[in-house]
Amino acid sequence: MSDKTVKLIASDLLDFDPENPRFPRTVNEGPIDKLIERMAREERIIELMESIGQQGYFPGEPLVAVKNGERYIVAEGNRRLAAIKLLNGQLPIPPRLKSLQDAKEQAKEHPSSIPCLVFDEHAEVLHYLGYRHITGVKAWKPLAKARYLNRLRQQPMYSLLSQDELLVALAREIGSKPYYVGQMLTSLAVLEYASDRDFFGIQRIDPERLDFTVLSTALSYENIWEFVGLANRKDIDAPALLEKEAGELFTWLYAQREDNDNKPVVRESRELDKLAKVVASPDALAELREGQDLDSAFRLTAGPSEALDQALNDANKALQEVFKLLGKYLHPSISHQSAADDVADLARSIRNLIRDRREDAR
Template identity: 40%
Template sequence: MSNEIKYIETSKLEFDPENPRFYRLNDRAGSDTAVIEEMLDDESVQDLMLSIGEQGYFPGEPLLVVKKGKKFVVVEGNRRLAAVKLLNGDLVAPKKKEKSVQIILDEALQKPQQLPCLVYDNREDVLRYIGYRHITGVKEWDSLSKAKYLKELSDTFYQGVDKDTLFKSLAKEIGSKPYYVGLLLTSLHLYEVAADANFFDLPMTEKDVDFSYITTSLGYKNITSWLGLEDRTDLVANDLVLDNLNKLFAWFFVRDQQGETIIGESRAITKLNQIVAHDSAVENLIKSKNIEEAYLYTNGQEEALEKALEQAETSLTVVWDMLLKTAKFTERQESHASEIANISRKIKRHIEDVRDDYRDVRKEDR
């Protein structure tokens, strides 16, 4: 192999039928049409087309190819090859992707006809590198790293442009969607506000922040409104409610002695979205620090009470079943049972008194 990078016409570059990405194609792996369909479905080639079409092909990432007669098989870089071949017209998009690809072609400023390549004598010479790159060596940036990179691009190249132009330009830079760029930058702004405030003096550090929780939460309308944001791409955040941002960070990132946060898993953010729409639920969450309990307050007091009573009945039914299978009890268990009985009598007596008063009022009204 020569270490010299050679620029080879894309028409002479072929997809690698043995590429692991194409395992689902079976005997169709040698078909350019089948490969493009596979790439457009699963490999985000359109995002890559946006980036290359805007910025051109970065020469620091040469394709790794093996000579095959008068042509070359691309062992590493098939996704990039697919993007360029679609951009420059070597290949045509399948019918179902034709419109979306054409939009990219209409806006593309760069349509490379040649690509930088490192030529190897045989496929085996490349295999170990491929394993390192895709299995052990190369990791995708996390969302916070992506956001910081986008902010650097914005500050360096796009100062003074309007928000829509900024999002669209940055999306092309990284091969993504404008709304996602806006979401990342807005999430970063909230993160930086909290960091500048020393995370509101909460018992946490920068290492405790899982940035993806912030980006996920901004996908919910109730949460963005509660924070004082216009939407998930409110970069300026003029009406940001700092006290609520403080609460959000406390619920997301402060851990108790058992190492647990109030929110727990990120899927609970769906419940938090309902909680912040009800003042009584927020108050309960602050007091109880229990998201399941606070969630009961999102359906109104009557529905919350009904659910709480049903849960209590279910739990006591389980306890009764366990009691029947147990032959020995402790003094502590007897104390628990006594307290449960006392609370149960109070609940029953209170409900009966209120219902009796209601019936008396109804009689007087008649």
């Protein structure tokens, strides 16, 4: 990289990276106004517009670009490029983003040329990005790292390697372990499989806000990766994914439920251990599919008899707590009495059902 020089390039010759690791494919390949809206919402582009508009562009932070015929693709600095293109009118400002229009109108500076560190080949710039964002101080989030690894593995230098050799080479590139690289690429393959199917039509799921770490952690459990049809957790092309089961996994991990405080079935990552046990048990899996309640399904992982023991013990403890509270609270209301009547009726029904089934079994 020492022989690279910074060049001043007209902003209208600079294009956004169509494979930006920080954005999903739907944003990179979609309409430009959607990209701008995403940057305005999550990338604080308004602050860049205000800063550049008042102070001009700081030449000590060149963009990183790669030649693309007579034009250039910006591999590093797409937010800054967007801010400049919005300031000088090369990009239309979506009408609903009035704050961007205000920043443009108040700007004193409208840079038309930008300093760029130019690379000749994509492979060169990928190595630079890896140094900067994987092993360097400006680390990307896990999903961006996975997209970067996927882009890197498609370079010709890796085309003749076996999968094991590929994972070793990529791990060496980013200073990590082969199993980690394999797990990241496999999780990305599953995510893209879901994206290609519009996330299976699942309601109340926001594709742009999915926590990739939850998915990659889930797929580190053997029971879960087997459940969705993966050969192992390094099945980086995932050719045999099961659509129904993959859809169920995304529902349990990400679909918000109104009856669960707008949280999914798996409310936090530490519950993935429960999910792994549930999908390995036919009885527990059937219960989860029917009731969408992880705790109820998990009780069945030890078997129906043990689940009944646990449920009765839990009910007994809860009623003991009620009894203690009554010793402190001397004025129960009519609603308390009604609730107690319901509990008594249900307890009698449970007792009678258990008694009847025991007699039938004699």
